[in-house]
Amino acid sequence: MTTRELQKKSITYRKNILRYITKAKAGHTGGSLSCTDILNVLYNDVLNVSPENFSSPDRDRYIQSKGHCVEALFVVLADRGFFPEDDLNTLCQYKSHYIGHPTKKVKGVEQNTGSLGHGLPISVGVALAAKMDKKDYKTYTLLGDGELPEGSNWEAALCAAQYKLDNLCAIVDKNGLQITAPTKDVCNTDPLDKKWEAFGWAVKEVNGNNLDELKAAFKSLPFEKGKPSVIIAHTIKGKGVSYMENQLKWHHGVPNKEEYELAQQELDSALTLL
Numbered sequence: 001m002t003t004r005e006l007q008k009k010s011i012t013y014r015k016n017i018l019r020y021i022t023k024a025k026a027g028h029t030g031g032s033l034s035c036t037d038i039l040n041v042l043y044n045d046v047l048n049v050s051p052e053n054f055s056s057p058d059r060d061r062y063i064q065s066k067g068h069c070v071e072a073l074f075v076v077l078a079d080r081g082f083f084p085e086d087d088l089n090t091l092c093q094y095k096s097h098y099i100g101h102p103t104k105k106v107k108g109v110e111q112n113t114g115s116l117g118h119g120l121p122i123s124v125g126v127a128l129a130a131k132m133d134k135k136d137y138k139t140y141t142l143l144g145d146g147e148l149p150e151g152s153n154w155e156a157a158l159c160a161a162q163y164k165l166d167n168l169c170a171i172v173d174k175n176g177l178q179i180t181a182p183t184k185d186v187c188n189t190d191p192l193d194k195k196w197e198a199f200g201w202a203v204k205e206v207n208g209n210n211l212d213e214l215k216a217a218f219k220s221l222p223f224e225k226g227k228p229s230v231i232i233a234h235t236i237k238g239k240g241v242s243y244m245e246n247q248l249k250w251h252h253g254v255p256n257k258e259e260y261e262l263a264q265q266e267l268d269s270a271l272t273l274l
């Protein structure tokens, strides 16, 4: 897919994320908008996964560890044909499987997540299984920078290096904010590249809202033979909507009618500029 086609998709995804969050009156807005470009490149340019091969043991695996940003995942899965987009009108409604965190009841969702710190440990197991079974599939997992202080991540990181899991790629959505404060003021993980390197990982840093940089990073996997890879993706929380960008209140803020219309207008004009 060309970069222009991907750019168009990112804007459309952002419009849809806001549409369904606003309708549901709940959701993780800022973090879904920060990781939209990462999911876009993964599902449209990288992953060997589709509704047709989803039950094949050879499919690539994507596990969204920052499960609270499920709205971004649902919108991308709908676009890839895993389920009708109309299903998302039931988001967060009683008896709907489209709830506020990923569940395997939804086609295309690889793992239940949302309790932070679980996606990387599970991904290590899945990647290790591929090595043991001599399979070529790759495993990808998306972590939030506010999630990283969970100790389970660092046990998993050690384990991945120990087993030389160069079929595993972690992506850190480093938007710098969590719920109530900047990540560095809650539990600083910088210098993040040095920490991953010290744990035996090969590291690349990219602008995580730049589709070309993301494409290039994924194409060059594994960054080093015999080592797991991590992409530190520098992103903007609330990306694409001027008044949401870098604002803590949009972690799980839901737009009112006027805010929603303004956001859609901004994204529509971004579409016309492409």
Ligand SMILES: Cc1ncc(C[n+]2csc(CCOP(=O)(O)OP(=O)(O)O)c2C)c(N)n1
Residues within 6 Å of the ligand: 028, 030, 031, 032, 034, 066, 068, 069, 114, 115, 116, 117, 143, 144, 145, 146, 147, 148, 173, 175, 177, 178, 179, 183, 237
């Ligand atoms: C184990 C656990 N503790 C606390 C929470 C509550 N929680 C939900 S989102 C969040 C902040 C996460 O920040 P970050 O990973 O940076 O997410 P992003 O900014 O990308 O949305 C927290 C603490 C949780 N989901 N799981």
